[in-house]
Amino acid sequence: MNQKILFILLGLIFSINIYSQKETVFLSYTSDIPFQTSNESEYYHLEATLMIREIITDVVKVLEKNENDTRDFEFTVIIKNESGAVFPINYLVNSTPYSSEQTKQIFMERTYDWFNRSFRSNIPYSD
DSSP states (O other): OHHHHHHHHHHHHHHHHHTOSEEEEEEEEEEOOOSSOSOOOHHHHHHHHHHHHHHHHHHHHHHHHTTTOOSEEEEEEEEEETTSOEEEEEEEEOSSOOSSHHHHHHHHHHHHHHHHHHHTOOOOOOO
């Protein structure tokens, strides 16, 4: 009896995953930026800002390509350090996160802030 219940529960879990309203997008980047550092140099912040802007551009491209899609997008950004370290960042975006140019700017600022906290960069978002 317990095996039947377990089998039914596992079947429900797998069917929920199959029909989930979320798509996972993997983005991979290579960088020489250290993930955790006490070094607060201008180079560190500039390189982090450039990489974050590249990530945001790629996220927006995926969203614009799938603008009629009603699913949420889970972005898994994987940053590989030249010394072999890997730093994954998960970012979930609701379907149609912006509807106008003004809300797109707000979305980009919030996305920038999310990734900025990951790198401890102190350069604020500016267009």
